[in-house]
Amino acid sequence: MRTTAESVTSRIATAEPIELSLVVPLFNEEESVGPLIERITAAMANYPATWELILVDDGSTDATIANAKAALNRPGLDLKIVALQRNFGQTAAMQAGINQAGGRLIATLDGDLQNDPKDIPGMVSELERRELDLLVGWRKNRQDGLLLRKVPSWIANRLIGRITGVRLHDYGCSLKIYRGSVIKQVKLMGEMHRFIPAWVAGVVPSSRIGEMPVTHHARQHGVSKYGISRTFRVILDLLSVMFFMRFKARPGHFFGSLGLGLGALSGLILAYLFIDKFIVGNDIGTRPLFLIGVMLFLSAVQMITTGILAEMIARTYYREDTALSYIVREVYEGDQAHQ
Known part of the structure; x- marks a missing residue:
């Protein structure tokens, strides 16, 4: 089994295709981005195939990019930083990362350290074993406030499942594994990242979408970007999802x-x-x-x-469906930056 450093060096030397791309959208996570990179590197140390890490900075106003760039030349880490021109929202940042990803499989997770990267290798194995196109993380023991996060999420998950027909326990978990060829057929816009399973069900049978319990940690740094007002936006977005799923082409x-x-x-x-x-x-x-x-x-x-x-x-x-919901300012790879 190759180490991470050997895997990156070998891929660069032989132009070996990337097996897994990890996409992480970030917004004002200056305290979390360093520990996040450490956890991802440790979790993927024994991963048997090639992988890359793509960090998407969604117009942060703190030191998120500076702290992320400190790891650009880290041995054994294939890191790319995509800096957006301003804050476009989590959905657009996720779309930007997916567009940059070159992996056969793509994993997404939050940058606030609440998702555990140690779950990723196991989720990849589960997706392959069950021959799925999308595997969604289920925060079975969610470490969030009951009133402001758990109850609205519980209501939203059941409402979304009932309307879309894709029954999952946790639509809102950002930790997901996709087949790259499938997720790149889905165009994410607005604040639709929480409905990704429903969008994916528009291009593959719902039987190829599954879920798996994952670890969830309490937020350690910064503040949550969500509040109770998100519940009302979810209802409006859900109406849009219902319309697009049933009447997009007609x-x-x-x-x-x-x-x-x-x-x-x-x-x-x-x-x-x-x-x-x-x-x-x-x-x-x-x-x-x-x-x-x-x-x-x-x-x-x-x-x-x-x-x-x-x-x-x-x-x-x-x-002609080519319009992008974001603008990239720069992309950093190693010591290089380009627009």
Whole structure:
């Protein structure tokens, strides 16, 4: 079995393909990044294949990059630091790292030391054994506050599973192992990193997505980037996920169905009022029901035209889906930096 140093040296000399890429998004983690690199190096010391570490700095305003660069020339460590131009959010940072990754497999984890890198080799073996495309970590003994983190997470996980059909105990765990060829088919935008299993289920069967209990540590440095307000954003994002999973390629069906339903209701109301006016002889000009019928008709027209526009946008999206949700300032490798 080769040591990590021998593995890196051999790969550089023979241009051996990278087996595993570790992607870690960072934002103001100056105290955590040094210990993180130490833990990853120790955890991967006996890994039998080639691996690389990609740190993505998401516009940190502290010494995160400086502390990370101290490990660039560390023997036996294949390290790349991707510095984004500003803070784009965890999802964009994760996407930037995945785009830079060259491994057949890709692992993602948080940079706050709450995920344990020691779980990664075992997760890789489990993914291969079960022939999965995505293996999600399950923080079974989560070391977070009950009210602010555990309860909202418990509710969100069950709601997401019910709507998306991908049943997992822990959607929010950043420690995941992917097949590179699969995750690179998924484009991450907004704050959608917590729904990655649902997005992956859009390109592979849900039977190829699994989970595995992993270690979870309490935060040691810095402050959490999340609060109770995240719960409301999760609900809004979940509605977007539901729409994209079911109607991404045919948005006209979604808006058209709403339009036809509103149009049918409007037709019933206006037909009733027509009979009431011209057959019964009642005055309908000042009746609220008349205004409701007209508004429903206008809403139906609006929904149908929105569906047509959405179909046009969707076709443009599928023709050219190359826009990035981030801007890279520099990439550091060894003593080199380039844009």
